[in-house]
Amino acid sequence: MSRKPLTVHVADVCFCHWPVDPDALARTLPDWLTVERAADDAWVTAIHHTVAGVSAFGVDLGNPAESVTVRTYVQGPDGQRGLYFFAAFTTDPIASAAGPLLRLNYRDGQVTRRDADGEGRSERTLDVDGRRALTVRYTPGEEAATTAPPDSMAAFFVERFRVFAEGPLGTRVVGHVGHDPWELGPVEAAVEGDLLSVLGLPEPVGDPLVHYSPGNELGVAPFRPLAFD
Template sequence: MAMHAAAPESITADPPPQPWPAPLGVALADVAFLHWPVEPAQVRPLLPPGTEPDTYGGDTHVGLVAFRMRSFGEFLETNVRVYSVDDKGRRGTVFLTMEADRLPWVVAARLCGLPYAWSRMHLTRNAHVLDYGSSRRRPKPPTPGNRIRIRVGPPIDGTPLEHFLTARWRLHLSVSGHTVAAPLVHDRWPLHTAELLDLDDQLIAATGLPSPTTAPASVLYAPAVHGRFGIPRPI
């Protein structure tokens, strides 16, 4: 398969200028990032047409990301994501599943082409330890879900790999058979180290990727960012 024509854009921890118009405001809090390296060939069939796996050191990555989100109300979300680059060199994120516990948001987002699933979810905090959980409501059991428990450490500037995994400023998705790019610009991530205390996950395997058999290559935490979605446009 032909690779993208243009060289990938630079990775920047600081956000680009906010797109206009940017009609949808969002706030993300208590964000836990877990990442594993994956062979690009395993990810390529899951990407929208016109995009390729974005790689760092020859590997692409699958991320398991859990957080609290506010946009027209507050809800919990856990998503499985991979990383893409289009033929113009624009880096992006592709969501393979997005679990959330707010049904109106799930219904509206699915109409926009995002792979949301309605789930029962929890997030509890005891000092520096956060416990995230999800269990998909439909179809009937057994249903995929997960539990993540981390201990938050001190703030860090972040390595180039950590910025590659977190500083993604657009989504790539397929809408009505067409691949579009939707800008998402938010504050620079205030990254912290984090220690994974417990993980029980079926969500990654439910996307068609192999379930990880090793510890994550990267575990990070961010307390909060605010941002806005721009208008999706064809790639």
């Protein structure tokens, strides 16, 4: 049986999506990427999640960690749909050290999580440069999680398999993240903070949307030059 180069198990995943002005967001991206819109807006997403395990070719690496990644939704030069990451934060120093390999811009920040025992409520926070950039309080619903319809907004956000980035000397590279369809469940959530402005991104033009998933397994393939995708 073949083993994946890198497998990441994520759990208790809370997606927070903000609508932003497409033209303003385009100015923060490499000029070879195009902003992809949904409901006429561009979107920036912060994902609070637990990294329950990481393995490389079947060998376990690191310890469970709390993480936040910040990304947007783009199309490549040939119209391929994908993701572009602005920043990542983690409580695991091993993951942070691997940032260049994964093309994730790990930054200094404090990620915390508090759970209300027996009540199902969680509070997750992110502090950046001494500022409370993001607070997410959420309670997953009791209904079973299900996959998103193919043409839904939820599918637009979660069913992505390419990651675009810039390599050495500005080269264009693409990575692939394989996964089963995300299962999303109901959630009650409140989102606070000015994360986008802290990261130098456009201010939201509306209230955030929130999706919740109990988890997934992500198979990460190495980045390679875009010309060979």
